[in-house]
Amino acid sequence: MNEGVSAGIAAAPIDEDHVRDVTEDHGASAVEEPSADDFRHARTLPVEDDWYKRAVFYEVLVRAFADSNRDGFGDLNGLTDKLDYLAWLGVDCIWLPPFYDSPLRDGGYDIRDYRKVLPEFGTVADFVEFLDQAHARGIRVITDLVMNHTSDQHHWFQESRRDPEGPYGDFYVWSDDDTRYSEARIIFVDTESSNWTYDPLRGQFYWHRFFSHQPDLNFDNPAVCEAMLDALRFWLDLGIDGFRLDAVPYLYEREGTNGENLPETHAFLKRCRKVVDDEYPGRVLLAEANQWPADVVEYFGDPAVGGDECHMAFHFPLMPRIFMAVRRESRFPISEILAQTPEIPSNAQWGIFLRNHDELTLEMVTDDERDYMYAEYAKDPRMKANIGIRRRLAPLLDNDRNQLELFTAMLLSLPGSPVLYYGDEIGMGDNIWLGDRDGVRSPMQWTPDRNAGFSTCDPGRLNLPIIMDPVYGYQAVNVEAQSNSTASLLHWNRRMIDIRKQHPAFGLGNFHELGGSNPSVLAYVREHVDADGFRDLVLCVNNMSRFPQPVELDLIAWKGCVPTELTGGVPFPAIGELPYLLTLPGHGFYWFAIHEAEER
Amino acid sequence: MPATSSPDGPPGTGDPLAGLHDALLAWLPTQRWFPAKGRRIAGLRTVAHSVVSTPEESPTVEHAVIGVSFSDAAGGSAEERYQLVLGAQAGPPAEVEHAVIGRRPGPDGRDEVVYDGLADGRISRLVLSLIVENQTRGPLRFVAEPDTEAPIVGPGRPLIGEQSNSSVIYGERAIMKLFRRATAGLNPDLELHRALRRQGSHEVAPLLGAVEGELDGEPMTVAMLQGYASNSADGWSMALASVRDLLAEADLRADEVGGDFAGEAHRIGKTVAAVHLELAAALGTHPLDARAASEIEAWMLDRLDRAAEAVPGVAEQRDAIADVLRGVTAAEPSTLQRIHGDLHLGQELRTPTGWLVIDFEGEPSKSLADRVRPDSPMRDVAAMLRSFDYAAFHQLAEWEQSADDPDPQLERRAQEWADRNRAAFCDGYTEVTGTDPRDAPELLRAYELDKAVYEVLYETRNRPSWVSIPLRSMRRLLTPAGRGER
The missing domain is CATH 3.20.20.80 (Glycosidases)
Known part of the structure; x- marks a missing residue:
C-alpha cells in the first residue's frame, strides 16, 4: 500500500516511495527523509x-x-x-x-x-x-x-551492508570478527547464540543485543x-x-x-x-x-x-x-x-x-x-x-x-x-x-x-x-x-x-509505609503539600490475605484527625492515643483521606 | 545535683513510697508485665529509690525498685523485684490520665499525682537526652554506646502490647526497653547486644545506649536503647499466616501453596547461624566435653523431674524421656558458647531488609547465672525447631477446643508444614556454619525433648488448651520414627 500518496488530510502529501526508490538505486546513497512540515500538526x-x-x-x-x-x-x-x-x-x-x-x-x-x-x-x-x-x-x-536498533530491512542497514564507504557505512557496529565486547550478555538466550552475526554481503559481523534481525545502531x-x-x-x-x-x-x-x-x-x-x-x-x-x-x-x-x-x-x-x-x-x-x-x-x-x-x-x-x-x-x-x-x-x-x-x-x-x-x-x-x-x-x-x-x-x-x-x-x-x-x-x-484524580497525594505525594502489627497488611500514607500549603493526606490499607484480618496502625502522628473513607465519604472514628484498629475483609482495602480534626 | 535518697528514704519519711503502697498493690496486677497476676501478695517494700530529675525539671522523675512477696505456696519465700519509673506532679496532663497510680502529699504539702513515667513524653525525652549526654543522676548512669549516631532527642511513645518489659519508641528510630524485673548483675540482653555490636552484626538491632544502676551492691541493667526496626513483623505471626493458608487448602502440598514459609525459614536459619558465629567470635567457645555434658544432662534431668511431679503425662514417660536426654553425654564432642537461650519465632523480626534476632535475656524461668552459662548452640536450634512445631499445630489446638476428634488430615498437613520449615531452617543454618545440626541427632533430640518437657509444664500451668502441642511433640520425639529429623 502506498499510504504516503494517499495521505489525503496532509497539507502537503509527499511521495514516500522515493525512499525505497533510492535504496534500490545503486547509484545514490544519501536518503532524503520526510519532514514534519509535510504534514498537518495536531x-x-x-x-x-x-x-x-x-x-x-x-x-x-x-x-x-x-x-x-x-x-x-x-x-x-x-x-x-x-x-x-x-x-x-x-x-x-x-x-x-x-x-x-x-x-x-x-x-x-x-x-x-x-x-x-x-x-x-x-x-x-x-x-x-x-x-x-x-x-x-x-x-x-x-x-x-x-x-x-532497527530492523535489518531499514534502508540505513541495507545501505550500510552494501556500501561500507557510503553515508550509512558506519551507521551500525561492524567488525571483522565476532570476539569483541565478549562480556555483554546475550539477552534472548533462547534464540540467539551470539551478539554477532555474519553478513555475507559486507563480509563482516554486525552487532545486535537482541535478535539477529535487529542490528544495533552505532551511536559512536x-x-x-x-x-x-x-x-x-x-x-x-x-x-x-x-x-x-x-x-x-x-x-x-x-x-x-x-x-x-x-x-x-x-x-x-x-x-x-x-x-x-x-x-x-x-x-x-x-x-x-x-x-x-x-x-x-x-x-x-x-x-x-x-x-x-x-x-x-x-x-x-x-x-x-x-x-x-x-x-x-x-x-x-x-x-x-x-x-x-x-x-x-x-x-x-x-x-x-x-x-x-x-x-x-x-x-x-x-x-x-x-x-x-x-x-x-x-x-x-x-x-x-x-x-x-x-x-x-x-x-x-x-x-x-x-x-x-x-x-x-x-x-x-x-x-x-x-x-x-x-x-x-x-x-x-x-x-x-x-x-x-x-x-x-x-x-x-x-x-x-x-x-x-x-x-x-x-x-x-x-x-x-x-x-x-x-x-x-x-x-x-x-x-x-x-x-x-x-x-x-x-x-x-x-x-x-x-x-x-481528586487527591494530588496519589501522584505527587511522598510515600511512607506504616508497618503495623499484622504482616499480611500493607499500609502506607501518601502525603502532598502544594504551593499554597494545602495538605493532602491519604492512608491506604491493603489486606494481602484471603482471610479477614485485623491490623493495629500507629497513626499517633495524626492524633485527633478523622479518617474519611474515600469511596463512600464515611467518617471513621477519630484517631486517638491507642493504635488505630481496622478490620479488613479478605483481600480488602481501604483508602482514607485524613482530615485535620478542626475541619469537623 | 539531683536529690537522691537511700532505700530507707530521708530521715523522718521512712519508705519514700510508703504513701503509695496501697495504690501500687492495686495497680501492679493491672500491668501486663507483672507476671504474678493470680497470686496473693503478702507485702511490698521499696528496695531502692532515687530521684532522677533535678529540682528545675518538671515533672519530678523517680526510679524505684520494689520488692513484692507472696503469701501463697507457689511464691515460696522469694521476693520478686520490679523496676518502676514514676512521674509526679500536682496535676498530670490529660494524656497520662490512664497511667495514674495514685496520690501522695507533695513537697509543698498539697497532693501530687504519681503515674507511670514512661507514658509521659517529657519523661521519655529526659531519659533519652541523659543517655545522649552520658549523664549520671544519683545512682543511675546513662551511657551512650561509643561511636554510634545519637538519635534525635524527642518525646517517646509507649509501645503497646508488650509482655514482660516496657518500651518506648522514639520517632521510629530508636527504642528504649525498661527491664521490669530487677536482677542484680549485667543483663545478658545488654551484654550480648554489646558483644554483637562489636562484631558489626547485621542480625540484631544496633545498641545505642543503656541506663545502668546498682542493686545489692552489684551492677544492674535498668534500660537499654537500640535502633528501632520500623515496619517489621514478628516471625510468629508470619508463620501463622502461612499455616492458615495451608490448612485452608483442600489438596495442595506445603510446597505448593502460595503462603509457603520455607524461604523465610531458610533465611531465619541463616540469621540464627550468623548470630551464633558472631557470639562465638566475640565471647569465645569451650569444649562440650564429658564433664560439661554431664552437667547439662543433670540439669535436664532435674527439670524433667520437676515436670514429672506436676504433669502425669510426663511422669508416665519419665524413664523413656530420661533415656533420650542422656543423648547429651553420648554425643560426639562439640563446643559450648554463649547463645540466645530463649529463641522462638516471636524473637525474630522480619524487616524489609531481612531478619533480626531480638531479646537476648534468656529463658525467663532461669536464674541469671544459668542464663549466662555457655551452652550448646544446639539449644537454640532445637528451640527454633520446637517453635516451627508450635506454629504448625497452634491453629489446630485452637480448633480442637471445640472439636472432639482432631482431624487426622489436618494433623498430617500441619506436620508437613512443620517438617518442611524445620528442614528449610536447618538448611539455612548449615549454609552459614558449614555444620548441619541434623548430623548430631542425639544431641539435637535431647535438646528438643528437654524444651518440649519444659513446654508441657509451662502450658499445663498457664495455657492448658495449648498443652496438646508439646505433648504431641513429646510423643513423636520418643518414638523411633522421631529420631531422624531429615
Whole structure:
C-alpha cells in the first residue's frame, strides 16, 4: 500500500516511495527523509510541568482496539473513534506501542522506517488526526521509540551492508570478527547464540543485543545521534507528547564492560532531554530500562537539577512482587522492593503496572544475586507458569473480583503513575493457545455482537481471534454490558480513577509505609503539600490475605484527625492515643483521606 | 545535683513510697508485665529509690525498685523485684490520665499525682537526652554506646502490647526497653547486644545506649536503647499466616501453596547461624566435653523431674524421656558458647531488609547465672525447631477446643508444614556454619525433648488448651520414627 500518496488530510502529501526508490538505486546513497512540515500538526495541550506525575496511563495496541476499515486489523482511525470511551474512563495519557513501518518480526519493535506508519494501521496523517482528537479531549499520547536498533530491512542497514564507504557505512557496529565486547550478555538466550552475526554481503559481523534481525545502531557515529534526534523531532513536531524509549541501557558498547548503562549512553540521553526541554517543553521521555531500581534511577539523570535524562522510568520489579505478596499473604515482598527503591529526582516519576503487552522475563528483573525472588519463583511451579506472563490480569487472579479490586487499588495508590493495559478494566481474558505474546493481544471486547464489536469484517479475517470461552468470552465480558451496570468492574475502575484524580497525594505525594502489627497488611500514607500549603493526606490499607484480618496502625502522628473513607465519604472514628484498629475483609482495602480534626 | 535518697528514704519519711503502697498493690496486677497476676501478695517494700530529675525539671522523675512477696505456696519465700519509673506532679496532663497510680502529699504539702513515667513524653525525652549526654543522676548512669549516631532527642511513645518489659519508641528510630524485673548483675540482653555490636552484626538491632544502676551492691541493667526496626513483623505471626493458608487448602502440598514459609525459614536459619558465629567470635567457645555434658544432662534431668511431679503425662514417660536426654553425654564432642537461650519465632523480626534476632535475656524461668552459662548452640536450634512445631499445630489446638476428634488430615498437613520449615531452617543454618545440626541427632533430640518437657509444664500451668502441642511433640520425639529429623 502506498499510504504516503494517499495521505489525503496532509497539507502537503509527499511521495514516500522515493525512499525505497533510492535504496534500490545503486547509484545514490544519501536518503532524503520526510519532514514534519509535510504534514498537518495536531493541536497541542497547554504545557503542564507535572502532568506525567498525576496522569493515569493506558496502554493500547493499535491492532487490537478497533478496526475502522474492515480489514481485520485495528487501526488508528478505529482508535480515534474510541477516544470518547477512554475520556469517559478517565485516561490521561495513551501509550501506543510502536506503530511504525515494520516487518513485524518483533511486534513492531523492529522499525523499518522511523517516519512512516505501518500500512495496516493507517498513515502519518491518520496519526495526526488521532493525536488532534485526543488532545481535543485533554488526553495526551506517547509512543515507543526504539533507538538501540532497527530492523535489518531499514534502508540505513541495507545501505550500510552494501556500501561500507557510503553515508550509512558506519551507521551500525561492524567488525571483522565476532570476539569483541565478549562480556555483554546475550539477552534472548533462547534464540540467539551470539551478539554477532555474519553478513555475507559486507563480509563482516554486525552487532545486535537482541535478535539477529535487529542490528544495533552505532551511536559512536555522530550522524546516527543526529538521525535519531531528528526522528524524535519529527513526531514531536507533529504534536506527540512523549516517547517511551525502548531498550535504552544498550545504546553504546565498550570493551571490557557488559555494555549496559554506560556513561556514553547517559550522555546521549541527556542530549535527547535537552532537545525536549529546549524545543518541546512539557513533553516527556520514559525509559524502558529493565534493571534494578538502583540502576534505573541513573536514567533520571542528575538529581541536583531535578533530573536531566528521562522524566519517567518503569519500575519493573514492583509488579511481580505485588503478585508475590498476595500469594504469600505477606506485605514484605512489596515492602522490601520499595525500601530498596532509591529517592528519585524532584521532576522524575516511576511508571508502574500490573500487566502489559510484553513478556516479562524474570531474568531481566533479577539477573543479579541481590535478589532472592527468582529462587522463590523457581521453587513454585504455579508462580513460574503464571508469572511467565502470557496471561492477563483477570485470569491470573482466577477472575476473583476482590483480588482484581485489591490489585488495582494498589496500582492506583503505590508511588508512581499507573499504566493500565487495555481490556483489563473490564476483566478481559486471554488465549494461551495463541503462543508467544499474542495471547494477551486479542481484540478489545466492545459489545456482545459479531467480532465483539471490534470489527465488522468476516470473522475469519480477524488478525487474532476474539476470546470466546464461557467465562471471559465477549458475550460475557464487554464494554457495552459493563457500561450498563454500575456494579461492573468497568464502573468500579472508573470510580477509582476518579477518586485518584481528586487527591494530588496519589501522584505527587511522598510515600511512607506504616508497618503495623499484622504482616499480611500493607499500609502506607501518601502525603502532598502544594504551593499554597494545602495538605493532602491519604492512608491506604491493603489486606494481602484471603482471610479477614485485623491490623493495629500507629497513626499517633495524626492524633485527633478523622479518617474519611474515600469511596463512600464515611467518617471513621477519630484517631486517638491507642493504635488505630481496622478490620479488613479478605483481600480488602481501604483508602482514607485524613482530615485535620478542626475541619469537623 | 539531683536529690537522691537511700532505700530507707530521708530521715523522718521512712519508705519514700510508703504513701503509695496501697495504690501500687492495686495497680501492679493491672500491668501486663507483672507476671504474678493470680497470686496473693503478702507485702511490698521499696528496695531502692532515687530521684532522677533535678529540682528545675518538671515533672519530678523517680526510679524505684520494689520488692513484692507472696503469701501463697507457689511464691515460696522469694521476693520478686520490679523496676518502676514514676512521674509526679500536682496535676498530670490529660494524656497520662490512664497511667495514674495514685496520690501522695507533695513537697509543698498539697497532693501530687504519681503515674507511670514512661507514658509521659517529657519523661521519655529526659531519659533519652541523659543517655545522649552520658549523664549520671544519683545512682543511675546513662551511657551512650561509643561511636554510634545519637538519635534525635524527642518525646517517646509507649509501645503497646508488650509482655514482660516496657518500651518506648522514639520517632521510629530508636527504642528504649525498661527491664521490669530487677536482677542484680549485667543483663545478658545488654551484654550480648554489646558483644554483637562489636562484631558489626547485621542480625540484631544496633545498641545505642543503656541506663545502668546498682542493686545489692552489684551492677544492674535498668534500660537499654537500640535502633528501632520500623515496619517489621514478628516471625510468629508470619508463620501463622502461612499455616492458615495451608490448612485452608483442600489438596495442595506445603510446597505448593502460595503462603509457603520455607524461604523465610531458610533465611531465619541463616540469621540464627550468623548470630551464633558472631557470639562465638566475640565471647569465645569451650569444649562440650564429658564433664560439661554431664552437667547439662543433670540439669535436664532435674527439670524433667520437676515436670514429672506436676504433669502425669510426663511422669508416665519419665524413664523413656530420661533415656533420650542422656543423648547429651553420648554425643560426639562439640563446643559450648554463649547463645540466645530463649529463641522462638516471636524473637525474630522480619524487616524489609531481612531478619533480626531480638531479646537476648534468656529463658525467663532461669536464674541469671544459668542464663549466662555457655551452652550448646544446639539449644537454640532445637528451640527454633520446637517453635516451627508450635506454629504448625497452634491453629489446630485452637480448633480442637471445640472439636472432639482432631482431624487426622489436618494433623498430617500441619506436620508437613512443620517438617518442611524445620528442614528449610536447618538448611539455612548449615549454609552459614558449614555444620548441619541434623548430623548430631542425639544431641539435637535431647535438646528438643528437654524444651518440649519444659513446654508441657509451662502450658499445663498457664495455657492448658495449648498443652496438646508439646505433648504431641513429646510423643513423636520418643518414638523411633522421631529420631531422624531429615
